[in-house]
Amino acid sequence: MLARQRQAVILEEVRRTGAVRVSDLVVRLGVSDMTVRRDLDVLAARGLVEKVYGGATSVVGRSTDEPGFEAKSVRQLPEKEAIAAFAAGLVRPGTAIGLSAGTTTWTLARFLDDIPDLTVVTNSIRVADVLQQSGRTDRTVVLTGGVRTPSDALVGPVAVQALRSLHLDVVFLGVHGMAERSGFTTPNLNESETDRALVDAAGRVVVVADHTKWGTVGISTIAALDEADVLVTDEGLPEAARTVLGEQVVELVLAHVPGRGEELA
Secondary structure, eight states, X not given: OOHHHHHHHHHHHHXXXXXXXXXXXXXXXXXXXXXXXXXXXHHHHTTSEEEXXXXXXXXXXXXXXXXXXXXXXXXXXXXXXXXXXXXHTTOOTTOEEEEOSSHHHHHHHTTOTTOOSOEEEEXXXXXXXXXXXXXXXXXXXXXXXXXXXXXXXEESHHHHHHHHTOOBSEEEEEOSEEETTTEEXXXXXXXXXXXXXXXXXXXXXXXXXXXXXXXXXXXEEEEOGGGOSEEEEETTSOHHHHHHHHHHSSEEEEEOOTTTTSOOO
């Protein structure tokens, strides 16, 4: 198992239980004590866990906390890929789509290679890079201008102005959090305004967010839950959340994560 994969497993366990022990991780991951401690050092340096004697605990987040792209990219990797695979199936050839910034939309961009004749608008440097690397000559990629955030989004008046004149068939929106009262949120005020402009430009809004986003609340609301035509999440979503979201969004999709629940070899 690669270091990135081990770290994703550790983060998931911290999120689920609130704390992990080095000794337990050694058994679960099948690696040495030193390897686990190095992984915890990496995660702690990124602000994702707090190291304590014998292990690590979760970090209590605030509504304005905004992890960098690299920090977020190691979280819930299998879930993001399952969500992205399903979401890519909603894209039709010859359409104009929008992708917001984020690691889930970045993952989605990698699943679009086989879809011809697309125009893709994004405010994400990372997403634009992935789309350009596909080498398709029948694809148009439009990257908005703006001020760069820690998550590599381009935001602010320039980005908003660019989006206000566009009409997109479908927009895929990544979010920091989702909750019953606050809706879909972000920890960055400028990013909220830019994402709102993307939503306003959309004929159809598809939110892509793994189950850990439920109950997380950023400082600013992008959209209410009932503004999502489709929410693609994963089977880890709690039953109570399924009930709330099922009553609010037009369509709730729980993507299956292959191998989820099986013990690691």
